Amino acid sequence: MPELPDVEGFRRVLSVHAVGRKIRRVDVLDTGVLRGVSADRLRQTLTGRRFGRPWRHGKHLVVPIAGSDSVVLLHLGMTGALHWSSDRHRHDRVVFVFGSGELAYRDMRKLHGLRLARDEADVRRVVAGLGPDALDLTRAELREQLAGLRRQVKPALVDQAVIAGLGNLLADEILWRAYVHPRRPCTDLDADDFARIHARMRTVLRQAIPQGRVPPRKTWLTGRRDEKSGSCPRCGTTLNHGRVGGRGTAWCPRCQPD
Template sequence: MPELPDVEGFRRVLESCAKGRVIQRVDVRDTGVLREVSTRRLRDALEGRRFTQPERHGKWLLARTGGPTLMLHFGMTGQLVCGRPGDEVEAHDRVLFTLARDRQLRFRDQRKLQGLWLADDESEVARLLGRQGPDAMAVDRAEFQAVLSVRRGSVKAALIDQSVLAGLGNLLADEILWRAGLRPTSRSSDLTDADCRRLYTHMRRTLRSAVTAGCVPPRDSWLTGHRDDPVPTCPRCGNSLRRSRVAGRGTVWCPRCQ
């Protein structure tokens, strides 16, 4: 599932492929990914405009045009790829944006759980992002501690709740908690100041590394690199990792380190 690092990678794809280029044609191959917008309205709003500097908030990508904003959410299987109009169209290429200078941006998604929205103005952008918490890459430590302190449930549930903190998913939450030495079932409201400082520090470090990689990398030195092993062991202490469900999500953690 795309998390903040993946979406930041898609933002860079959009920037390198499309920034400053005219949208010559919008080809909707599957209306099942359009949300609150018709094919005709999408074409009328975007064709002839230029993509400007894209932005990201949590798992949302904002494709600015100087007018309407195309807003993309990638759900579990979405991608944004850059190609050429003559490239073979793949089965899951849902919307194609043909650009000047022989470029084509493609929204590709197998399961179609989210998709594309069109915001006519900033009030519409704000409405669509209205239930999102602060971005996990941009939040400062004071705000981070404040949003966690009012949560009554587990710290993992808080980290993956997009209304609390935008951008973290299951893999990142497990990785950050393991690095911080905190059990995923710990109550957010019970975290000490030292716990919050440590959690914030490791969140920032983990995100920086993951953004550089463009994903949550399954490295041998990361918990993520071992969570799917037949007999997973902690890369820090060598103890057996435990699998459980927290906040309805499959969770991997080390009972010795956490």
């Protein structure tokens, strides 16, 4: 599932290859990813235009259209991605054709998709239900978002209405580094817990963003969690696996006691 580092990587792909170049054609190969816009309207709005500088909020990618009030909104869901390529893939859903290549919105499961916002006010309405972006979150804001919630800490972290941008892998990695069990109630967290969670969140994001993904390093929990006899990179204890808030979760029973 794309998380904040992945979406940052897709933003870079778009910025490097597509921003400022004229869109010669828009090929809508599957209308199943269009949300609130027809294929004809999308083509009419974008053909001959240029993408402006994209920005991101959580897992949403916001792409202004130069010389227009319209804005493309991409939510990449579980399997969405942007690829700069001249070769078509069977899961390409919408392809923006330029003189020097093609930018493909590729998505296997089509759980979310592409919107065409009328203006910036429309964009604000779409993202209004999201929490603050994880990359910009201060320690005080983290505590404000979580303190007092009557729920476990991991489901709170991956709830986009609480904090935007964190997914399953990031939440597990952050909590493991912060020595916090994923089932700890938010009401049980103290000032030191919030300080550790915030510090580890910033470290994990800073290290993952240049990779454009959550890297499967052996020194990270995410590099060991899928091994048959996966062990904690810090203490060597065999990892526990279970479901927390309905999501597959890994943690170290020694570093993250109940």
